[in-house]
């Protein structure tokens with residue numbers, strides 16, 4: 001960093017500013033985490049220099065011997081981590097992983113079913129402002145009003161009515177376990193493929209803290225930077241069931257091909273060019289870390305912290321979607337208070353608590369305003385915080401939200417946040 005400081009002070013100052021923010025604030029965005037310094041270092045390595053379009057052993061460029069090894073190591077570790085038969089480590093993001101699966105399994109205009117964005121789904125699960133909603137004919141299922149959970153009678157009813165070719169389970173703001181087995185029952189009833197988007201709980205799944213998508217889902221996609229704690233990026237995995245028993249008719253040739261071949265082709269050349277080899281190496285380090293026994297302890301702590309936070313907030317009178325959590329995230333429904341998600345996010349940020357506004361099921365407000373706040377524990381758990389700190393964090397959140405226009409109080413909370421953060425060092429060697 002010293003050299004960057006000398007060469008480009010403008011950018012150096014931005015990174016210093018961000019480091020200060022990460023150190024001195026409470027990072028409660030459910031989809032964020034702090035990678036290890038090993039991940040940081042390898043993502044900043046010379047591997048960024050290499051073009052390697054194609055796959056190990058079949059590249060469009062020479063000089064790929066070393067990066068072939070990197071990609072093979074990443075694929076091997078990813079398969080081991082998720083007990084998968086197929087792994088693709090090239091998607092640049094979770095959205096591109098999803099896009100590659102759709103390109104493999106669907107034709108434009110095909111019917112697909114996914115969780116409504118306002119009920120915790122994702123943009124790529126059929127939003128009209130996303131390619132998914134524009135290229136495919138999406139129909140949504142929502143959460144049950146009373147329970148805040150997926151109601152499978154309703155999912156089955158919608159599936160029977162629309163006969164989707166693909167059903168997607170998982171999302172970005174669903175606090176409960178994804179019930180893969182129940183989704184598979186529905187998929188089998190209407191003869192659909194089943195894809196799991198496990199971007200949020202993938203770390204919990206890898207460590208056995210959340211149920212596995214196998215043998216129920218035909219394919220799963222994920223990001224690598226949320227509970228998995230790796231660098232920013234995407235992956236696609238498939239289990240034995242799909243790889244061994246299912247072929248897919250290739251749209252042009254009509255030949256039945258195995259899923260691995262089709263998925264690989266959809267990623268590259270279908271939607272991407274050269275893979276980001278530095279990121280793939282970063283993913284490989286993160287997979288190695290996730291295979292260590294400590295990662296299971298970490299994931300158990302993420303969930304126990306999240307449960308403590310949820311219970312404390314409930315004791316203070318907050319409504320939570322689904323009345324609690326099984327995972328790393330808690331969704332606070334502010335509909336019965338005179339506060340929008342937008343205002344809550346702003347005031348919490350002023351107090352040094354970073355969270356994001358989020359729609360809640362049956363939200364009457366727009367996605368830019370919302371009635372909810374989504375919080376998550378992966379990042380604070382990485383810092384080493386535990387249940388005592390979660391109780392303090394619940395107090396601090398409540399103090400801000402209960403005195404939303406009191407700037408003096410917000411300054412007081414900010415000091416408490418800084419004091420709390422100072423006891424949990426972050427990137428001390430940087």
Ligand code: DSN
Nearest residue numbers: 030031094122172173
């Ligand atoms: N942006 C991610 C999240 O916050 O959940 C989803 O893509």
